[in-house]
Amino acid sequence: MMRTGWKVLALVGLSAVTTSCKGLNTATLTQALDKVNTFSVEAQRCEKMHADPGVQEEYALGGALAINFVRRGDGLLLSGPDDALHRYVNVVGKNLAAQSARPTLEWTFGVLRDTSQFNAMSAPGGYVFVTRKLLQGLENEGELAGVLAHEIAHVTLKHAIRQYGEAKVKTCTLVTLGESALPPSAVRLLSAGRDGDGSLDLDKDSGLLGYLSEKTIELIDKGNAKEQELEADRVAVELMLSAGYTPDDYLALLAKTTDGGGAFANHPGKDERRDNILAHVQALKQPDGAFRGLATEGLRSPPLSPAFAAVRGGSSARGVAKDGK
Known part of the structure; x- marks a missing residue:
């Protein structure tokens, strides 16, 4: 890490300043190198924070x-x-x-409530949002299901969890190198996670929770990797088939989108x-055309609820079933 390299140079430079006229001050240099080694070992411990968090930590982050x-989406439609x-x-959804x-x-x-962004998003712990x-x-319930x-x-697939892990490791490394402005309580919590199994009890420090959430949001806003999106599409198809929806509706929705937008x-x-x-879909089919462990009969494309x-x-809008139908 470049920051670690600068730390090493700074410490070595400090040791040179303390060299006496008669030669190198070996005691001071040894202390400096020991400090560098300590920083290196502690920074490496931060890598364990890439591991998946426990459910309690996931729920805290997801919340x-x-x-x-919700704040960025103008609130929830509820009343x-x-x-x-x-x-x-x-x-x-359930x-x-x-x-x-x-x-x-x-x-x-x-x-x-957002009426400007054609968007959907999710968070660890099982939170899923769609915009108005x-x-x-x-057009139909199958598209909603997709x-x-x-x-x-x-x-x-824990894609946001991976981004959260990146945020944790970076924050832990900065704290270890003394380059973080986090309050002492947050530093202690991060240090405990670094010296433990990498997990954090985020419910104990709202400041740290807020900080790591912001850093994770920054990564989420940059988007998932291309293969992660393709992987999510494949899993989505399997979920739709398991629930009895035809994947054709998901394809129909994708066809209406514009590349690079929303x-x-x-x-x-x-x-x-x-x-x-x-x-x-083709790979999921058996030689006889049936889906592995699933029946092709009964795949449906139901209309949207009157809700x-x-x-x-208005109830006359397209794709909306009339009451009782």
Whole structure:
């Protein structure tokens, strides 16, 4: 690490200043080198913070990120007819999450008031949000399922957890080198994690939680790696099939997006994503055309709930089922 290199040069330079006229002050140099070695060993311990956190730490981080998403998304749609929409999105989302590799997370789905960004996002611990703008572009429940399944996949694949790990390691290294302005309580907590198994009890220090959340958000805003997005698409397809939705609806939604914009600003191009999804669906099929462990019969593309009228401005909006249908 470049910062560590500068620290070494500074310490060696300090030892040169203390050299006596008769020769090198070996005691001072030895002390300086010992200090450098100590810094190096402690900094290496920070690497253990790349490991997956425990569920309590994940929930603390996810909750903080969720608050950030809600604030930036102009708040949640929850009152009046919007409450029915919120419940509907949770039913669809939790059904998909139950098919995932992490069904026991306390999954929470929410609709943000944001009418300017065609966007969806997720946070560790099972938080998934979609914007009102995105919902306004959906034609049926299958498209909604595709969006939610993609974000569920990011959570189960722990993509944000990897970004959080990067933030933890960098912050720990800065603290070790004495280059962090964090308060003493946060420094003690980080040092304990460095000297322990790498985990942090974020509930003990709201300041550290806020700091690491901000650093993680900065990484999230830069976007996931290309392969992570393609991987999330593949898992999303499997979740949709498990829940009985046809992946064609997800492909239909992707076809309506614009490369490099909105929720897909940092994603691979939609043509590449389409090819990736189609190849994965084909790979999931048995020689006789059936899906492994799944039945192709009954795959459906149901209409949206009447609750969707809350974001469409009326029950006559496209794709919205009438009451009782």
